[in-house]
Amino acid sequence: MVSESVIGASKRRLFQLPLLRRESMGPSYHVLTFDAGREIVAFPGQFAMVRGATWGQAPLLPRPMSLLEPGRRPSILIKIVGEGSRRLAHASPGEPFDLLMPLGNRWSPCPPGHRPILVAGGVGIAPLLFFARELAASGVRATMLYGGRSASDLPLSEEVEEVSDARFLTEDGSRGTRGRVTALLESAIGEAGGPRKVYACGPDRMMAKVAEICGTLRVPCEVSLETPMACGYGVCLGCPVKRTTGGYLYACMDGPCIDAAAIAWEP
Secondary structure (H helix, E strand, C coil), X not given: CCCCCEECCCCCEEEEEEEEEEEEECCCEEEEEECCXXXXXXCCCCEEEEEECCCCXXXXXXXXXXXXXXXXXXXXXXXXXXXXXXXXXXXXXXCEEEEEEEECECCCCCCCCCEEEEEEEHHHHHHHHHHHHHHHHCCCCEEEEEEECCXXXXXXXXXXXXXXXXXXXXXXXXCCEECCHHHHHHHHHHHHCCCEEEEEXXXXXXXXXXXXXXXXXXXXXXXXXXXXXXXXCCCCCCCEEEECCCCEEEHHHHCEEEEHHHECCCC
């Protein structure tokens, strides 16, 4: 535990925090909120390495999770995809967790005079909702394109509508426009007026398409990389991503928020 009343965002610390509450949004998505008892400062786009303090040897490694909110009650959004996220999804209030945070680079502030367009896929909404709240607090209402396979894959959609001009897309047509989230990106860029900047987080294929569209239209774009990690701060070198200029960058240290043009996207 640490004694400072306010933790600087540039200083990562290991906290052991009890789970305050777990909110389920359907069978797959859950928001976990922890009781820090003090103000923890972090910026939109930064993340935490999360592991149950009572997990024992399995699963062994912590899970990287984008921060949904910092403060006295930091929270994360999870989707059940494996054993670690399943354990998180069944946690009970009071259960202790180890959180190493804040980690990684934040979203770059939107340049003055630019219209922010946020593109989210599924659980990728977490760092973008955090960012949209920051923008709204500064008087800027972003355009949010939020997509999923179905309406059940759009967690936190009500919160998204509160702080952004939201447009929803689902592959099965159960909410909003039928199709993938990138289907409305070109029109959103065209109608924004003036210079724009795009921020995206979601599946790699979605982000690759966003990067392609923005490259063609010469619109600056940042993405938040979602890769497996073991440490979260550059020691294990387990999160390499191919760089367009050759070699690799590492998602935990060079990202997770990074210029989309720096990534050599897989075809």
